[in-house]
Amino acid sequence: MASKKTIKSAFESMMFTWGEPLDAKTAADVFDITKNEAYEYFKELQTEYEQEGRGIVIREVNGAFQFVTREENADYIERLCTPVKAKKLSQSALEVLAIVAYKQPVTKGEIEAIRGIKCDRVMEGLMNKNLVEAVGRSEAVGRPVLYGTTDTFLKNFGFTSIKDLPEIDDIESAINVDVEADAEAAGGEPGCEGQMSIEF
């Protein structure tokens, strides 16, 4: 069996050649090692690149790994050339995307219930940008299409996997804490006109 050093070295070469995120399973098959072992090696490489402060770092996308530039070097790259930037998403697109990301798999109906407004056109835009995709059909009446986010979404928003999304409960508790503080300030009297500020 190849030594750990050989395997890690080979993984670097493979990532370089592949360009796109290289799946740990695919890389593991080359050496006849388990996916978990390969994943560990990739993580070790990732740490090494990170610690040495290299201009190239290793990005994880859904269990696959890819060489990308270091974020801090963006200014220098832009002085060298003008990379094409993805257009920023509109507020409504971001809202819909957030709902899909957190509630996936989710139907259009569920998204519309939360925002109180139709989302067909926004969803179409997100699908065209390959940020969301149909992932199946719900068992509910009419068997509506279920939507989920794509690996492109993970890449574009810098998440390694869906589990990497900040806990939505954290957001909720942040809201609750604020509100409780406000409620105390208001003295609990219904319809109180006290000055309250809610900032989220």
Next chain:
Amino acid sequence: MSYKVKLQSFEGPFDLLVYLIENAQMSIYDIRISEITNQYLEYIKAMEESDINVATEFMVLASTLIEIKSKMILPRMNVEGQVMETEDPRADLVERILEYKRFKKAAEILQDRQEHSQHIFEKPQEDISRYLENPDEYLSLDLKQFASAFSLFIQKKQKVEAVRKHYTRIERERSTMEGRIKMILGAVRRKIGQIFSFRELIPNKEDRYDVVVTFMSILEMAKERVVHVDQKSLYGDIEVSAGERVDEDSVLEKYSRDADGQNSIDFSKEIQEA
């Protein structure tokens, strides 16, 4: 309470409602429904005055607000004067507002993340086929897709057939076999004993149609033993010379009769009949 809103800047009814509540510095757990409802309706009125097509979704929330408002007015005591333990009519609305705010916040987080990720560049996968030896090509179709592709093909074919039934493609008559036989016969008769090359019997060698007409004429004439044909090697030139019945006009007569003013190899006719 005065408020200023930028029209058109709301993503939906909840976006507007949240804005109004925050602007009025209310706790979402204790919304002053009557005040908010009035503001909400005023906003919709302003939208209509500005000729903005008010989405029906805005009206739906307006009616919900009014419903809650009316429920709030109802006495909360029963006949015996006891306060009833009823659910706050605003509870559902609060729940929905919270849910909406949660995702609005999540959207902000996403926006921030996207900002950062824009500073990271990747190299898209290049064409690595030159590293791959003899890559196998598979038709990446399952049986279902294949079957539907096939039925689509059949459908198209049927459509084309249907059109063909009504229309016949005709081309300007060029050389006929009758004319060509006449020409070859004339040449052979003039110089009995000479061997002609197949090629020199084609008036226009570039034209495939002309080649075919000459070839078929020669076959027909060979059958009637008007000419004699010989090919010395595979794909070699075909040699044409006078046959034993070169002086008989039977082959010509046959074609004049068949042709009857029409090209005897009129394919369009066959299609029509089919």
